[in-house]
Amino acid sequence: YPHNLHFIWMGASASGQRTLAIESARKLAGAVPAEGLQAAPILQGFLAVPYLAMVRFSEWDQILAEKAPAHDTTFMTSIWKYARAMALVGKDRVDEAERELAEIKTLIADPALTGQTTFSANSGIAILRIAPEVIAGEIAAKRRDWDRAILHLERAVRYEDALVYQEPPDWHVPARQNLAAVLIAAGRADEAETVLWEDLKRNPEHVWNLSLLSKALRLQNKTADAALIDARLAKSSNGAQTW
Numbered sequence: 001y002p003h004n005l006h007f008i009w010m011g012a013s014a015s016g017q018r019t020l021a022i023e024s025a026r027k028l029a030g031a032v033p034a035e036g037l038q039a040a041p042i043l044q045g046f047l048a049v050p051y052l053a054m055v056r057f058s059e060w061d062q063i064l065a066e067k068a069p070a071h072d073t074t075f076m077t078s079i080w081k082y083a084r085a086m087a088l089v090g091k092d093r094v095d096e097a098e099r100e101l102a103e104i105k106t107l108i109a110d111p112a113l114t115g116q117t118t119f120s121a122n123s124g125i126a127i128l129r130i131a132p133e134v135i136a137g138e139i140a141a142k143r144r145d146w147d148r149a150i151l152h153l154e155r156a157v158r159y160e161d162a163l164v165y166q167e168p169p170d171w172h173v174p175a176r177q178n179l180a181a182v183l184i185a186a187g188r189a190d191e192a193e194t195v196l197w198e199d200l201k202r203n204p205e206h207v208w209n210l211s212l213l214s215k216a217l218r219l220q221n222k223t224a225d226a227a228l229i230d231a232r233l234a235k236s237s238n239g240a241q242t243w
Contacts, residue, residue, distance in 0.1 A: 002031045002046050003119075009049055010168035016207040016240035018057045025053035037071060045118025047071055051083040052172040057242060060087035074110040075117050075124050081107070082131040089138045101135045108132070121164045130159045130171050134178055146186040153179040173208075174199050180212050189219035205236040 005028035012021035029047045037043055047069065054063045063083045069076040081100045088097035108128045117124030137152035156175035163170050176199035183192035196213040203209060210233040217226035 002028055002043070005031060006046065006049065006168055009053060010172075013053065013056050013172065014203065014206050014208075016237045016242050018240070018242035022050070022053045022057065022059070025049040041073075042116055042119045044071055044073060044076055045120065048076060048079040048118075049172075051079050055083050055086050056173055058090055060090040063087040064091075074107050074112055075128065078104055078107045078128050078131065082128075082135065085135045086138065089135070089142055092142065094139055094142050097135065097139055101132055101139070104128075104132050104135070118170070120166050120170050122166065122170050126159075126163060127170045130156050130175060133159060134173075134175060137178060137182065141182045141185060146182065149182050150179065150186070153182060174203055174206070176202075177206075177208050177212065180209075180216065184212065184216055184219065189216040192216040193220070205232060207233060207237045207240070210236060 005024050008024040009021055009028060012018075012024060028049050032043050032046050037047075051063065051066070053059075054066075064087050066080070066083070069080050081104050085097045085100035085104065088094070088100060108125055108131075113124030113128060115123060118127070120127070133152045133156035137149045137156065140146075140149035140152060153175060157179060160171050160175045176195050180192040180195045180199070183189070183195065193213065193216040196209050196216060200206065200209050200213070210229055214226045214229045214233060217223075217229060
């Protein structure tokens with residue numbers, strides 16, 4: 001049953017349905033009883049989903065209001081701090097985000113993460129090592145240090161690509177979307193276009209991909225192509241406008 005809610009969350013996230021995504025994420029976490037965690041600690045991956053849902057929809061104030069997870073493990077604390085770091089970047093509190101980033105780097109050195117950590121074939125470190133690269137990339141982008149930002153985000157893409165296939169995927173936001181957004185901001189829309197076409201092969205009709213691709217095409221004056229993408233975006237999002 002929690003796995004079904006897991007799919008609702010991911011599908012709603014990919015189609016830009018904010019309310020459904022966050023509600024199903026919280027319902028998912030609430031469907032895992034304490035005795036279930038004691039019997040099967042790998043179920044903690046479901047508890048992390050509300051933090052990921054809030055990151056996806058830029059709910060920065062909600063994230064910063066969240067207390068530390070009651071289920072106090074290295075994995076859960078790392079996800080909470082990832083969400084906090086992303087929120088702090090979003091609020092232009094970059095120095096504070098760097099402190100969270102430093103703590104995450106310490107946390108993910110925990111040897112316990114080298115084994116199965118969640119309901120997944122991927123180890124905890126294989127999943128979590130994406131987080132500091134995304135955060136570092138977003139921090140560098142805030143400072144308009146484009147080369148450093150792209151370096152970190154390209155590494156995040158490689159780490160994500162190295163994950164064993166899971167349904168839903170173990171990393172909640174395709175790292176190519178972060179990379180493409182930074183490339184657009186850096187004035188490199190042609191490169192962003194290439195990155196987004198590649199991610200659409202992996203995540204067909206994902207609304208964030210289509211939205212960013214439309215922007216990248218327009219920045220290159222490819223208005224006819226952008227109009228075709230807009231039509232696909234309207235169909236994929238079914239009217240949602242929350243990305």
